[in-house]
Amino acid sequence: MPHAKDVDKTFLITGAAGFIGFYLSRRLLEEGFRVIGVDNINDYYDVNLKHTRLRQLQPFERFTFVEGDISDKNLLMKTFEKYKPGIVVNLAAQAGVRYSIENPDVYIQSNIIGFYNTLEASREYPVDHLIYASSSSVYGANKKVPFEETDFVDSPVSLYAATKKSNELMAHTYSHLYKIPATGLRFFTVYGPMGRPDMAYFGFADKYFAGESIKIFNNGDFENDLYRDFTYIDDIVAGIEGLIGHPPTEAVPHKVYNIGNNNPEKLMTFIETLEQCLSNATGREVVFKKEFEPIKPGDVPATYASTDLLQQAIGFKPETPIAEGLQKFADWYVDYYNVK
Structure with missing residues (x-):
């Protein structure tokens, strides 16, 4: 956690209207820090949700929002020059x-060019610490679990994963050349209220209330079901803050560092828990209509984080069981979308 004496430090958070960016910004603002939020509010998913998040940040006096794209080098450089984030x-x-x-194309634009610009700005206007999002997807089709940071990660199975591995290499290079203190975080399936609608749990709720069936990409094989390390948003924010x-x-x-729950759940267990939580939130039984399909290209059978390194570094220990986290999501969803 940041020290009280550092309250005058300025934080620059890119993706501030995004899921993790919003929660982190709000936590820092609640603690009295100054936060400069940058976001291009793209339409990859419902922009109304992004605006809803932003509206919760706007009342904070120490919040400044810059609408723009990190792939716009001129905009990013001017933002660093003006606010000099620590x-x-x-x-x-x-x-x-x-x-x-x-x-x-958009992955190269945002994840490669945008991150390069962020590194360049951090070099031009030196920062105390650059923390950046990597992803559990860098582990590719790694069959050894739990995934450890020392594992071989040179065989990505999606372009997204390749861009995130590239970020780690780029950050290492800039740290080597320019002594920029940088920390990459390999996120493992983050969920919670106001989450990303493209994530499976959110999509399952959407499908149910639209009267549609959900697609489960595990071949209907319950013995060898997919495993995911679902991590509640509050635990993620606590880890970043630490x-x-x-x-x-x-x-x-x-x-x-890996940042995950260190406690993988079978996908079907997660789905059954979500059904129960939505049942609790609506006051009626919720059962999804399910279609089982083969695993998709780029998907991996299991994501399971060893968080030993992060625990050693800052005492990180996730505390939110999925029944609790999914109930918070279900309660929010039913209220936000006013579904019965």
Whole structure:
């Protein structure tokens, strides 16, 4: 957690209207920090949700919003020059594995060029710590679980994963050349209220209330079901916040950590829990109509994080069981969309 004496530090958070960016910004603002939020409010998913998040940040006096794209180098440089952030948290990225197969251009634009610009700005206007989003997808089709940061990650199975691995390499290079203290976080399936509508749990709720069936990409094989390390948003934010005051101090000041729940759930268990939580939220029984299909290209059978390194570094320990986290999501969803 940032120290009280650092309250005058300015945070620049890219992707501030996004899921993780919003929650992190709100937490820092509640603690009295100054936050500069950058976001291009793209239409990859419902922009109304992004505006809803932003509206919750606007009342904070110490919040400044810059609408723009991190792939616009001039805009990013001017933002760094004007606000001189001490801490940068780069969460702006084009997300999604399947979408990267259909729309590769936007991944290069945001995840490669945008991140390069962020590194350049951090070099030009030196920062105390650059924290950036990587992804569990860098582990590709790795069959050894749990995934550890020392595992081989040179065989990505999606362009999205390749861009995130590239970010780690780029950050390492800039840390080596310019001594920028940088920390990469490999996120594992983050969920919660106001989450991303392209995530499976959110889509399942959408489908149910639209009277449609949900597609489950596990071949209907319950014995060898997909495993996912579902991590509640509050645990993710606590992990990021804990790292802020712990920049790497090695000769090359760059570190990469897994940040996940360290407790994988079968996809079907997750789905059954979501059904129960939506039942609780609506006051009636919710059962999804299910269609089982083969696993999709770019998807992996299991994501399961070893979080030992992060625990050693900052005492990170996720505390939210899926029944609790999904209930919070279900209650929010039913209220936000006014569904019965």
